[in-house]
Amino acid sequence: MSEPQNIIAIIYDFDHTLSPLYMQDVTILRRAGLDPSAFWASCTALVREKQYDHELAYMKRLLEHESIRALSNADLRDMGKDLSFFDGVPEFFAELNALVHSPRYTEWDIHIEHYVVSSGLKAILDGSAIARWTKAIWGCEFDEEDGHLSFPKRVISHTQKTQYLFRVNKGLLSLDQDVNDHMPEEVRRIPFPQMIYVGDGPTDVPCFTVMKKNQGMAIAVYNPHDQSRRSFHKCYELSKHANRVHFIAPADYRAGSHLRLILERHITEVADMIVDRRRQGIARTRVPAPPV
Numbered sequence: 335m336s337e338p339q340n341i342i343a344i345i346y347d348f349d350h351t352l353s354p355l356y357m358q359d360v361t362i363l364r365r366a367g368l369d370p371s372a373f374w375a376s377c378t379a380l381v382r383e384k385q386y387d388h389e390l391a392y393m394k395r396l397l398e399h400e401s402i403r404a405l406s407n408a409d410l411r412d413m414g415k416d417l418s419f420f421d422g423v424p425e426f427f428a429e430l431n432a433l434v435h436s437p438r439y440t441e442w443d444i445h446i447e448h449y450v451v452s453s454g455l456k457a458i459l460d461g462s463a464i465a466r467w468t469k470a471i472w473g474c475e476f477d478e479e480d481g482h483l484s485f486p487k488r489v490i491s492h493t494q495k496t497q498y499l500f501r502v503n504k505g506l507l508s509l510d511q512d513v514n515d516h517m518p519e520e521v522r523r524i525p526f527p528q529m530i531y532v533g534d535g536p537t538d539v540p541c542f543t544v545m546k547k548n549q550g551m552a553i554a555v556y557n558p559h560d561q562s563r564r565s566f567h568k569c570y571e572l573s574k575h576a577n578r579v580h581f582i583a584p585a586d587y588r589a590g591s592h593l594r595l596i597l598e599r600h601i602t603e604v605a606d607m608i609v610d611r612r613r614q615g616i617a618r619t620r621v622p623a624p625p626v
Protein backbone atom coordinates (compact mmCIF):
# COMPACT_ATOMS: atom_id res chain seq x y z
CA MET A 335 0.00 0.00 0.00
CA SER A 336 1.63 3.27 -1.03
CA GLU A 337 1.42 6.32 1.23
CA PRO A 338 -0.64 9.40 0.26
CA GLN A 339 2.56 11.48 0.78
CA ASN A 340 0.49 14.56 1.53
CA ILE A 341 2.55 15.91 4.44
CA ILE A 342 5.15 18.68 4.44
CA ALA A 343 7.68 18.39 7.28
CA ILE A 344 9.83 21.14 8.76
CA ILE A 345 12.64 19.93 10.99
CA TYR A 346 14.37 22.46 13.25
CA ASP A 347 17.56 22.47 15.21
CA PHE A 348 16.93 24.28 18.52
CA ASP A 349 19.87 26.21 20.03
CA HIS A 350 20.57 29.34 17.93
CA THR A 351 17.91 28.25 15.42
CA LEU A 352 14.64 28.68 17.34
CA SER A 353 16.32 30.23 20.41
CA PRO A 354 19.14 32.81 20.61
CA LEU A 355 20.67 31.06 23.64
CA TYR A 356 22.04 27.67 24.64
CA MET A 357 19.16 25.96 26.43
CA GLN A 358 21.27 24.73 29.36
CA ASP A 359 22.52 28.26 30.17
CA VAL A 360 19.08 29.62 31.02
CA THR A 361 17.69 26.49 32.68
CA ILE A 362 19.77 23.84 34.42
CA LEU A 363 23.01 25.88 34.79
CA ARG A 364 21.20 28.98 36.03
CA ARG A 365 19.21 27.00 38.60
CA ALA A 366 22.37 25.23 39.79
CA GLY A 367 24.16 28.58 40.04
CA LEU A 368 26.86 27.56 37.54
CA ASP A 369 28.66 30.04 35.31
CA PRO A 370 27.98 28.96 31.69
CA SER A 371 31.39 29.98 30.29
CA ALA A 372 33.26 28.05 33.00
CA PHE A 373 30.93 25.07 32.55
CA TRP A 374 31.36 24.88 28.75
CA ALA A 375 35.13 25.37 29.09
CA SER A 376 35.20 22.34 31.41
CA CYS A 377 33.30 20.33 28.76
CA THR A 378 35.71 21.42 26.03
CA ALA A 379 38.60 20.28 28.24
CA LEU A 380 37.09 16.76 28.42
CA VAL A 381 36.75 16.70 24.64
CA ARG A 382 40.32 17.89 24.13
CA GLU A 383 42.08 15.91 26.84
CA LYS A 384 40.09 12.69 26.85
CA GLN A 385 38.46 12.75 23.38
CA TYR A 386 34.93 12.71 24.78
CA ASP A 387 32.05 13.26 22.39
CA HIS A 388 30.77 16.81 22.98
CA GLU A 389 27.35 15.67 24.12
CA LEU A 390 28.63 13.01 26.52
CA ALA A 391 31.06 15.59 27.89
CA TYR A 392 28.30 18.04 28.84
CA MET A 393 26.06 15.29 30.22
CA LYS A 394 28.93 13.99 32.40
CA ARG A 395 29.79 17.49 33.61
CA LEU A 396 26.15 18.12 34.55
CA LEU A 397 26.00 14.92 36.60
CA GLU A 398 29.14 15.89 38.52
CA HIS A 399 27.04 18.42 40.46
CA GLU A 400 25.05 17.09 43.37
CA SER A 401 22.28 19.64 42.92
CA ILE A 402 21.82 18.48 39.32
CA ARG A 403 21.95 14.76 40.24
CA ALA A 404 19.10 15.47 42.64
CA LEU A 405 16.85 16.59 39.77
CA SER A 406 14.32 14.45 37.91
CA ASN A 407 13.22 14.61 34.28
CA ALA A 408 10.01 16.24 35.53
CA ASP A 409 12.18 19.02 37.02
CA LEU A 410 13.86 19.47 33.63
CA ARG A 411 10.47 19.65 31.91
CA ASP A 412 9.45 22.32 34.41
CA MET A 413 12.49 24.39 33.36
CA GLY A 414 11.22 24.41 29.77
CA LYS A 415 9.17 27.48 30.58
CA ASP A 416 12.39 29.46 31.15
CA LEU A 417 13.45 29.15 27.50
CA SER A 418 13.33 32.18 25.24
CA PHE A 419 12.88 32.21 21.50
CA PHE A 420 13.60 34.29 18.43
CA ASP A 421 10.91 36.77 17.32
CA GLY A 422 7.81 35.07 15.98
CA VAL A 423 8.29 31.78 17.88
CA PRO A 424 6.02 29.99 18.70
CA GLU A 425 3.25 31.95 16.90
CA PHE A 426 4.63 31.12 13.46
CA PHE A 427 3.83 27.40 13.78
CA ALA A 428 0.08 28.06 13.54
CA GLU A 429 0.59 30.73 10.87
CA LEU A 430 2.53 28.33 8.64
CA ASN A 431 0.00 25.55 9.25
CA ALA A 432 -2.72 27.91 8.02
CA LEU A 433 -1.02 28.19 4.61
CA VAL A 434 -2.50 24.84 3.60
CA HIS A 435 -5.94 25.38 5.14
CA SER A 436 -7.52 26.55 1.87
CA PRO A 437 -9.89 24.14 0.06
CA ARG A 438 -7.34 23.60 -2.75
CA TYR A 439 -5.12 21.84 -0.22
CA THR A 440 -7.61 20.47 2.32
CA GLU A 441 -9.27 18.54 -0.54
CA TRP A 442 -6.12 16.39 -0.54
CA ASP A 443 -5.65 16.54 3.23
CA ILE A 444 -2.30 18.31 2.83
CA HIS A 445 -0.84 19.39 6.14
CA ILE A 446 2.38 20.51 7.79
CA GLU A 447 4.23 18.77 10.61
CA HIS A 448 6.99 20.29 12.74
CA TYR A 449 9.85 18.37 14.33
CA VAL A 450 12.78 19.40 16.56
CA VAL A 451 16.10 17.53 16.61
CA SER A 452 18.57 18.87 19.15
CA SER A 453 21.79 17.86 20.83
CA GLY A 454 20.40 19.61 23.92
CA LEU A 455 18.06 17.99 26.45
CA LYS A 456 14.74 16.66 25.20
CA ALA A 457 13.07 16.93 28.63
CA ILE A 458 13.58 20.72 28.73
CA LEU A 459 12.12 21.11 25.23
CA ASP A 460 9.18 18.88 26.15
CA GLY A 461 8.22 21.41 28.81
CA SER A 462 8.58 24.46 26.55
CA ALA A 463 6.06 26.51 24.58
CA ILE A 464 7.07 24.85 21.30
CA ALA A 465 6.17 21.31 22.42
CA ARG A 466 2.47 21.49 21.61
CA TRP A 467 3.25 22.45 18.00
CA THR A 468 5.61 19.59 17.29
CA LYS A 469 4.89 16.08 16.09
CA ALA A 470 8.08 14.87 17.77
CA ILE A 471 11.01 16.29 19.70
CA TRP A 472 14.27 14.36 19.80
CA GLY A 473 17.25 15.24 21.97
CA CYS A 474 19.69 13.86 24.53
CA GLU A 475 18.04 12.14 27.49
CA PHE A 476 18.95 11.05 31.00
CA ASP A 477 17.60 7.89 32.54
CA GLU A 478 16.40 8.12 36.16
CA GLU A 479 17.20 6.05 39.20
CA ASP A 480 15.02 6.44 42.30
CA GLY A 481 13.52 9.52 40.70
CA HIS A 482 16.84 11.25 40.04
CA LEU A 483 18.84 11.86 36.86
CA SER A 484 21.35 9.09 36.36
CA PHE A 485 23.03 7.70 33.24
CA PRO A 486 22.69 9.19 29.70
CA LYS A 487 20.06 7.08 27.98
CA ARG A 488 20.18 8.78 24.59
CA VAL A 489 22.85 10.95 23.03
CA ILE A 490 22.24 12.79 19.77
CA SER A 491 25.45 14.16 18.32
CA HIS A 492 25.35 16.36 15.26
CA THR A 493 26.19 13.44 12.96
CA GLN A 494 23.51 11.26 14.61
CA LYS A 495 20.96 13.99 13.93
CA THR A 496 20.70 12.78 10.32
CA GLN A 497 19.14 9.50 11.55
CA TYR A 498 16.11 11.53 12.64
CA LEU A 499 15.67 13.02 9.17
CA PHE A 500 15.24 9.45 7.92
CA ARG A 501 12.79 8.73 10.75
CA VAL A 502 10.65 11.65 9.51
CA ASN A 503 11.10 10.50 5.90
CA LYS A 504 10.11 6.88 6.61
CA GLY A 505 7.53 7.64 9.31
CA LEU A 506 9.45 5.60 11.88
CA LEU A 507 8.92 8.00 14.78
CA SER A 508 9.08 5.40 17.53
CA LEU A 509 12.65 4.85 18.63
CA ASP A 510 12.22 1.08 18.91
CA GLN A 511 11.75 0.94 15.11
CA ASP A 512 14.91 0.33 13.11
CA VAL A 513 15.42 3.31 10.84
CA ASN A 514 17.85 1.33 8.67
CA ASP A 515 15.15 -1.04 7.42
CA HIS A 516 14.86 -0.82 3.65
CA MET A 517 11.76 1.01 2.50
CA PRO A 518 10.82 1.73 -1.15
CA GLU A 519 10.35 5.44 -1.94
CA GLU A 520 6.61 5.18 -2.61
CA VAL A 521 5.81 3.84 0.86
CA ARG A 522 7.85 6.46 2.72
CA ARG A 523 5.58 8.75 4.72
CA ILE A 524 7.20 12.09 3.75
CA PRO A 525 9.49 12.25 0.67
CA PHE A 526 12.63 14.39 1.10
CA PRO A 527 11.47 16.99 -1.50
CA GLN A 528 8.61 17.68 0.97
CA MET A 529 11.01 18.20 3.89
CA ILE A 530 12.69 21.42 5.03
CA TYR A 531 15.58 21.57 7.50
CA VAL A 532 16.32 24.77 9.43
CA GLY A 533 19.63 24.99 11.32
CA ASP A 534 22.23 27.56 12.25
CA GLY A 535 25.77 26.43 11.68
CA PRO A 536 28.52 23.84 11.26
CA THR A 537 26.83 21.37 13.65
CA ASP A 538 23.95 21.20 11.16
CA VAL A 539 26.17 20.42 8.16
CA PRO A 540 25.45 16.65 8.18
CA CYS A 541 21.70 17.39 8.10
CA PHE A 542 22.06 20.10 5.44
CA THR A 543 24.06 17.64 3.33
CA VAL A 544 21.47 14.85 3.63
CA MET A 545 18.72 17.31 2.72
CA LYS A 546 20.47 18.70 -0.35
CA LYS A 547 21.52 15.28 -1.58
CA ASN A 548 17.91 14.07 -1.43
CA GLN A 549 16.26 17.16 -2.97
CA GLY A 550 15.07 18.48 0.38
CA MET A 551 15.35 22.15 1.35
CA ALA A 552 18.20 23.38 3.60
CA ILE A 553 17.99 26.80 5.28
CA ALA A 554 20.58 28.31 7.64
CA VAL A 555 19.51 31.09 10.00
CA TYR A 556 21.59 33.63 11.89
CA ASN A 557 20.97 35.86 14.89
CA PRO A 558 20.39 39.35 13.47
CA HIS A 559 21.12 40.88 16.89
CA ASP A 560 24.57 39.31 17.23
CA GLN A 561 26.79 42.41 17.06
CA SER A 562 29.93 40.30 16.67
CA ARG A 563 28.47 38.99 13.36
CA ARG A 564 29.84 35.53 14.22
CA SER A 565 26.40 34.05 13.73
CA PHE A 566 26.07 35.67 10.29
CA HIS A 567 29.59 34.67 9.26
CA LYS A 568 28.82 30.98 10.01
CA CYS A 569 25.89 31.17 7.60
CA TYR A 570 27.86 33.13 5.02
CA GLU A 571 30.55 30.42 5.00
CA LEU A 572 27.94 27.65 4.72
CA SER A 573 26.38 29.36 1.75
CA LYS A 574 29.21 30.97 -0.21
CA HIS A 575 32.20 28.73 0.41
CA ALA A 576 30.67 25.36 1.27
CA ASN A 577 27.46 25.45 -0.82
CA ARG A 578 25.68 23.56 1.97
CA VAL A 579 22.38 25.42 2.03
CA HIS A 580 19.80 26.81 -0.38
CA PHE A 581 19.18 29.99 1.61
CA ILE A 582 20.43 31.95 4.58
CA ALA A 583 18.13 34.31 6.48
CA PRO A 584 17.89 36.14 9.81
CA ALA A 585 16.23 34.00 12.51
CA ASP A 586 13.11 36.13 12.52
CA TYR A 587 9.97 34.01 12.30
CA ARG A 588 7.48 36.90 12.16
CA ALA A 589 5.14 37.38 9.20
CA GLY A 590 6.82 39.33 6.39
CA SER A 591 10.41 38.49 7.39
CA HIS A 592 12.90 37.16 4.82
CA LEU A 593 12.73 33.71 6.46
CA ARG A 594 8.94 33.67 6.36
CA LEU A 595 8.94 34.71 2.68
CA ILE A 596 11.23 31.79 1.85
CA LEU A 597 9.30 29.27 3.94
CA GLU A 598 5.90 30.38 2.68
CA ARG A 599 6.92 30.40 -0.99
CA HIS A 600 8.53 26.98 -0.72
CA ILE A 601 5.66 25.42 1.27
CA THR A 602 3.18 26.69 -1.32
CA GLU A 603 5.30 25.30 -4.16
CA VAL A 604 5.50 21.89 -2.47
CA ALA A 605 1.79 21.86 -1.66
CA ASP A 606 0.99 22.69 -5.31
CA MET A 607 3.29 19.88 -6.43
CA ILE A 608 1.42 17.44 -4.15
CA VAL A 609 -1.94 18.59 -5.59
CA ASP A 610 -0.66 18.08 -9.17
CA ARG A 611 0.71 14.65 -8.35
CA ARG A 612 -2.50 13.52 -6.67
CA ARG A 613 -4.63 14.81 -9.56
CA GLN A 614 -2.43 13.06 -12.13
CA GLY A 615 -2.55 9.88 -10.05
CA ILE A 616 -6.36 9.93 -10.10
CA ALA A 617 -6.45 10.75 -13.84
CA ARG A 618 -4.20 7.74 -14.55
CA THR A 619 -6.44 5.31 -12.67
CA ARG A 620 -9.64 6.62 -14.25
CA VAL A 621 -10.97 4.45 -17.11
CA PRO A 622 -13.06 6.42 -19.61
CA ALA A 623 -16.63 5.18 -20.14
CA PRO A 624 -17.12 3.37 -23.48
CA PRO A 625 -18.63 5.55 -26.25
CA VAL A 626 -22.38 5.14 -26.70
Ligand SMILES: [Mg+2]
Nearest residue numbers: 347349350534
Ligand atom coordinates in the same frame (compact mmCIF):
# COMPACT_ATOMS: atom_id res chain seq x y z
MG1 LIG B 1 22.20 25.05 16.77
